[in-house]
Amino acid sequence: HDAGAGIEVGGGLRTESDVDDVLGPGADRAVLGTAAVADPAFARRCAVRHPGRVAVGVDYRAGAHGLEPAVEGWATRADADVPGLVGEWAEGPVAAFVVTAIERDGTLGGPDTAGLGAVLDLTTVPVVASGGVGAVEDLRRLAALRSPAHGRALAGVAVGRALVDGTLPAEEAVAACG
Numbered sequence: 001h002d003a004g005a006g007i008e009v010g011g012g013l014r015t016e017s018d019v020d021d022v023l024g025p026g027a028d029r030a031v032l033g034t035a036a037v038a039d040p041a042f043a044r045r046c047a048v049r050h051p052g053r054v055a056v057g058v059d060y061r062a063g064a065h066g067l068e069p070a071v072e073g074w075a076t077r078a079d080a081d082v083p084g085l086v087g088e089w090a091e092g093p094v095a096a097f098v099v100t101a102i103e104r105d106g107t108l109g110g111p112d113t114a115g116l117g118a119v120l121d122l123t124t125v126p127v128v129a130s131g132g133v134g135a136v137e138d139l140r141r142l143a144a145l146r147s148p149a150h151g152r153a154l155a156g157v158a159v160g161r162a163l164v165d166g167t168l169p170a171e172e173a174v175a176a177c178g
Contacts (some may be wrong), residue, residue, distance in 0.1 A: 010057060010098075013067065013074040019046045021142055023053055026117040031098050033057040037080065047069030047093040055096040055128070061103060062115060086122040090173050096155060100130040110138050116154065120147035133159045134167060 009022040010031030011170035021032045036056045047054040060082050061068050068081065098117050101112035111132040120127050121164065129142050142157050157177065162168035 008055075010055075015048055016042070019050065019054065023050050028074065029053050029055055029095065031055045032109055033059065038086060039097065040085075040173045043089065043094060044077060047089075047095065049101075051093065055098050056085075056089060056094050057098045057100065058082060058119065059100040059102055060115065062101070062112070076122050082119065083122055083144055085123075089125060089161045090123050092125060094125060096126040096128050098130055098158065101132060110134065111142055111157075112142060116142075117145060117147045120152040120154070121149040124152075127152075128156040128157040128158060129154050130160075133157060134162045136172050136176045139168075143177055 006028040007026065008029045008031055011021055011070050012032060013022065013030055013032055014035045019032070030046070030050070032046065032054065032143065033056075043054065055154050066101055084141065089097075097119065099116060101115050103112075104119075107141045111129055116129050132140060133142070139157060144156055146153055159168065159173060163170055163173065
């Protein structure tokens with residue numbers, strides 16, 4: 001944390017007290033998933049209580065009806081669609097959307113740029129891409145990505161397995177995004 005890296009906590013945050021507990025000791029951001037989808041007002045209350053520090057995770061599968069959100073550890077299809085979910089907080093007050101293409105997550109097979117572009121066009125809230133990054137070229141593609149209708153760019157990229165496995169050295173990843 002002292003070296004300039006932000007700390008983001010997500011998973012299992014179901015109450016305002018849970019969010020207070022992770023943000024109090026020094027986490028920079030709390031990411032709400034299932035609880036935010038089930039109760040958008042909960043996410044809104046948390047975002048108002050902690051301005052700029054609450055994000056909503058939007059995890060989706062590409063389906064017959066477009067981008068289909070999933071919750072509860074990706075086990076259940078949400079009773080909404082991605083435009084409807086994002087529309088709940090179209091102009092805020094959440095700090096960001098962390099958008100994960102479920103089929104791409106952990107695969108190192110490249111991000112879903114089409115899906116990410118579509119989400120970028122749904123909102124003015126910052127969008128962070130997650131899932132599929134396996135190489136420097138993936139980061140370059142995401143850095144260059146602009147949404148089709150509004151020309152919006154991503155606010156950031158979450159990279160996991162590629163850094164842990166060592167297939168994408170951290171120095172190369174940072175350079176590709178700079």
